[in-house]
Amino acid sequence: MTIVTVLNRNINLTQLSKLHSCIYGQNVRFWSSYAKFAEHKPLEKLRNIGISAHIDSGKTTLTERILYYTGRISKMHEVKGKDNVGATMDSMELERQRGITIQSAATYTLWKDHNINIIDTPGHVDFTVEVERALRVLDGAVLVLCAVGGVQSQTLTVNRQMKRYNVPCLAFINKLDRMGANPKKVLKQMRSKLHHNAAFIQLPIGLEKETKGIVDLISQKAIYFEGNFGEIVREDEIPKDMNAEANEKRQELIEHLSNVDDTLGELYLNETKLTEKDIMDAIRRSCLKRKFTPVLVGTALKNKGVQPLLDAVINYLPNPGEVENYALREKSDNESAKVLLNSTRNDNNPFVGLAFKLEVGKFGQLTYFRCYQGMLRRGDNLYNTRSKKKVRAQRLVRLHSNQLEDVTEVYAGDIFAIFGIDCASGDTFVKNSKLELSMESIYIPDAVVYMSIQAKNSKDRDNFAKGIGRFTKEDPTLRFYFDPDNKECIISGMGELHLEIYAQRLEREYNCPVILGKPKVSFRETLCEPCEFDYLHKKQSGGAGQYARVTGIMEPLPPHKNTTIEFLDETVGTNVPKQYIPGIDKGFKAQCEKGLLTGHKVAGVKFRLIDGMHHCVDSSEFAFFQAAQGAVRDVFEHGNWRILEPIMLVEVTGPEEFQGMILGQINKRKGIINSTETSEGWFTIVAEVPLNDMFGYAGELRSTTQGKGEFTMEYARYSPCVAELQEQLVRQYHESLRIGVAQKSKN
Numbered sequence: 001m002t003i004v005t006v007l008n009r010n011i012n013l014t015q016l017s018k019l020h021s022c023i024y025g026q027n028v029r030f031w032s033s034y035a036k037f038a039e040h041k042p043l044e045k046l047r048n049i050g051i052s053a054h055i056d057s058g059k060t061t062l063t064e065r066i067l068y069y070t071g072r073i074s075k076m077h078e079v080k081g082k083d084n085v086g087a088t089m090d091s092m093e094l095e096r097q098r099g100i101t102i103q104s105a106a107t108y109t110l111w112k113d114h115n116i117n118i119i120d121t122p123g124h125v126d127f128t129v130e131v132e133r134a135l136r137v138l139d140g141a142v143l144v145l146c147a148v149g150g151v152q153s154q155t156l157t158v159n160r161q162m163k164r165y166n167v168p169c170l171a172f173i174n175k176l177d178r179m180g181a182n183p184k185k186v187l188k189q190m191r192s193k194l195h196h197n198a199a200f201i202q203l204p205i206g207l208e209k210e211t212k213g214i215v216d217l218i219s220q221k222a223i224y225f226e227g228n229f230g231e232i233v234r235e236d237e238i239p240k241d242m243n244a245e246a247n248e249k250r251q252e253l254i255e256h257l258s259n260v261d262d263t264l265g266e267l268y269l270n271e272t273k274l275t276e277k278d279i280m281d282a283i284r285r286s287c288l289k290r291k292f293t294p295v296l297v298g299t300a301l302k303n304k305g306v307q308p309l310l311d312a313v314i315n316y317l318p319n320p321g322e323v324e325n326y327a328l329r330e331k332s333d334n335e336s337a338k339v340l341l342n343s344t345r346n347d348n349n350p351f352v353g354l355a356f357k358l359e360v361g362k363f364g365q366l367t368y369f370r371c372y373q374g375m376l377r378r379g380d381n382l383y384n385t386r387s388k389k390k391v392r393a394q395r396l397v398r399l400h401s402n403q404l405e406d407v408t409e410v411y412a413g414d415i416f417a418i419f420g421i422d423c424a425s426g427d428t429f430v431k432n433s434k435l436e437l438s439m440e441s442i443y444i445p446d447a448v449v450y451m452s453i454q455a456k457n458s459k460d461r462d463n464f465a466k467g468i469g470r471f472t473k474e475d476p477t478l479r480f481y482f483d484p485d486n487k488e489c490i491i492s493g494m495g496e497l498h499l500e501i502y503a504q505r506l507e508r509e510y511n512c513p514v515i516l517g518k519p520k521v522s523f524r525e526t527l528c529e530p531c532e533f534d535y536l537h538k539k540q541s542g543g544a545g546q547y548a549r550v551t552g553i554m555e556p557l558p559p560h561k562n563t564t565i566e567f568l569d570e571t572v573g574t575n576v577p578k579q580y581i582p583g584i585d586k587g588f589k590a591q592c593e594k595g596l597l598t599g600h601k602v603a604g605v606k607f608r609l610i611d612g613m614h615h616c617v618d619s620s621e622f623a624f625f626q627a628a629q630g631a632v633r634d635v636f637e638h639g640n641w642r643i644l645e646p647i648m649l650v651e652v653t654g655p656e657e658f659q660g661m662i663l664g665q666i667n668k669r670k671g672i673i674n675s676t677e678t679s680e681g682w683f684t685i686v687a688e689v690p691l692n693d694m695f696g697y698a699g700e701l702r703s704t705t706q707g708k709g710e711f712t713m714e715y716a717r718y719s720p721c722v723a724e725l726q727e728q729l730v731r732q733y734h735e736s737l738r739i740g741v742a743q744k745s746k747n
């Protein structure tokens with residue numbers, strides 16, 4: 001009997017998934033038939049989830065186990081496996097060599113009659129944009145925490161990103177088998193550091209080498225994972241020595257839920273006996289509102305706790321119909337109205353989709369999409385609401401890591417990809433060109449590190465240009481430009497590792513070795529105190545001339561806004577006609593691209609336009625553009641300026657014996673210690689250190705701690721740098737300008 005026949009007879013899909021290894025190995029048509037069956041699933045049978053965490057918390061290993069238990073793959077591989085195959089979701093050669101995730105990877109699978117789309121994301125802060133764009137299109141997430149490390153620096157970042165996009169989440173405390181595992185400590189950190197209303201819904205049976213299984217506090221049963229790969233799930237009575245703890249933690253769970261769920265709170269106050277369904281319904285309601293985070297436990301590497309996590313994804317995370325998604329419709333007066341999108345899986349509503357990720361491969365550009373409304377068939381025409389271009393969806397595919405599976409149609413709630421569409425990340429597509437809707441784009445953080453870059457061999461320039469063009473299009477946090485002052489190409493990104501990875505990819509994928517210069521920091525220039533300006537731009541050269549006058553004040557913004565610039569029109573009357581205001585705004589912003597002190601961007605300033613003058617013949621938008629630039633140059637000369645530098649939040653972990661030396665190193669690098677924690681022979685230091693002083697720290701830490709120490713860092717804020725560094729930067733900049741002028745005069 002073929003698999004297709006089995007599906008047509010409506011066999012229980014849960015039972016079918018248990019036969020994964022023999023089915024997958026013996027019938028290659030299984031998943032294509034299964035995929036077609038899944039295409040028509042109702043909305044409540046869909047889940048779009050992301051797996052996010054700090055570095056080395058076990059995200060990719062967990063995803064590998066999920067794919068195995070759901071029958072998506074026939075054999076499990078490890079992230080740093082000895083078989084040189086690597087995890088399914090780490091499809092890039094560099095990922096397998098380094099044992100880290102660089103690009104987010106999408107897949108889909110089926111569990112208990114539910115279709116689950118999964119995106120596995122990187123943990124390094126250098127690839128934070130991959131997490132941003134994944135969370136932008138997902139309905140729920142699994143926050144993975146290490147049972148030893150707990151809440152770490154990147155966990156805080158991921159938590160902020162989930163909050164930004166209002167994504168409900170489950171927490172999964174992984175690595176119970178590790179020495180020093182302490183899930184209770186991790187729960188305390190979730191409450192204190194992440195401010196989650198969190199409680200266990202499972203307890204571990206044993207820790208470290210004694211990890212045997214888990215206790216489900218809702219059903220009040222013990223769950224054990226047997227067989228060679230933990231594929232056999234066996235339920236039993238709770239061990240007698242854990243009964244007291246299980247009752248205590250179940251009571252704690254009910255109390256935490258009662259505080260945020262009125263229905264359960266009322267039952268609890270009336271002393272009604274709570275059923276399993278009452279608790280599960282309360283968890284679901286409060287989880288969808290982000291008022292409660294259920295905490296699950298397990299160890300993905302030792303194959304324990306993954307199947308109950310999949311059940312929790314289905315039971316507690318939202319389907320696409322339970323999430324409100326909005327698009328913006330532009331009005332005639334430069335305002336926009338919110339439009340609620342309909343997630344029903346049919347073509348009664350016009351198609352709306354968001355392109356959230358681009359990849360360029362040997363078959364052309366592959367664009368990842370999330371369908372938010374309506375449906376799309378192969379061969380349909382699409383309209384890009386940003387570029388106003390019409391394109392054709394010639395090939396629709398669903399993704400399984402780097403493997404593509406063709407589909408004929410997709411519905412609201414699906415994550416899919418289209419070949420051969422030229423667009424940018426964050427573009428909105430509709431079928432009807434009259435439907436002027438656009439979805440909120442993806443938050444792109446500013447670059448913090450930049451380096452000079454050039455091809456090692458001049459003959460590789462074409463490959464260099466192709467590679468850089470592709471990578472900057474795929475990754476919006478990677479920027480490339482030519483610096484005319486220093487006559488060199490500059491590449492900027494989120495960290496040293498970020499730029500190093502792309503340099504290696506240029507060599508591997510485009511056969512173009514490159515030379516990276518010394519890392520440079522993206523400083524900013526800002527005002528210390530308000531400074532008035534009154535600038536007249538007047539130019540007469542026969543015929544119509546140029547005339548514009550602007551008067552106002554430039555003033556510093558408060559510290560929490562010191563990375564932005566603001567323009568404020570405070571004019572009254574017609575001295576400066578309203579049609580010229582955009583020109584002044586553009587002139588101010590253009591002049592802020594390069595400061596006077598060091599040539600870095602100007603930030604943390606507000607341009608208040610109070611008054612001005614115009615001429616009925618000689619004034620134009622361009623004249624006011626020039627006047628605004630002149631006004632900013634005047635403030636450069638007469639104002640009091642200072643330099644801001646990026647401050648990084650650094651978390652260092654290592655053996656306790658080296659703590660004193662590490663503290664000394666951080667102090668030497670002008671770091672401010674925020675907190676220190678010691679647990680079972682290991683310490684964790686959280687400090688704020690200027691990025692300019694962090695270069696070369698990785699090697700120094702390794703040598704100091706005999707290779708046992710590790711650190712992570714992420715951008716925290718911009719802060720004024722010390723006077724000594726400011727003088728040095730100003731001197732270096734003016735010296736480079738002098739050399740540039742001298743070279744020009746020679747030529």
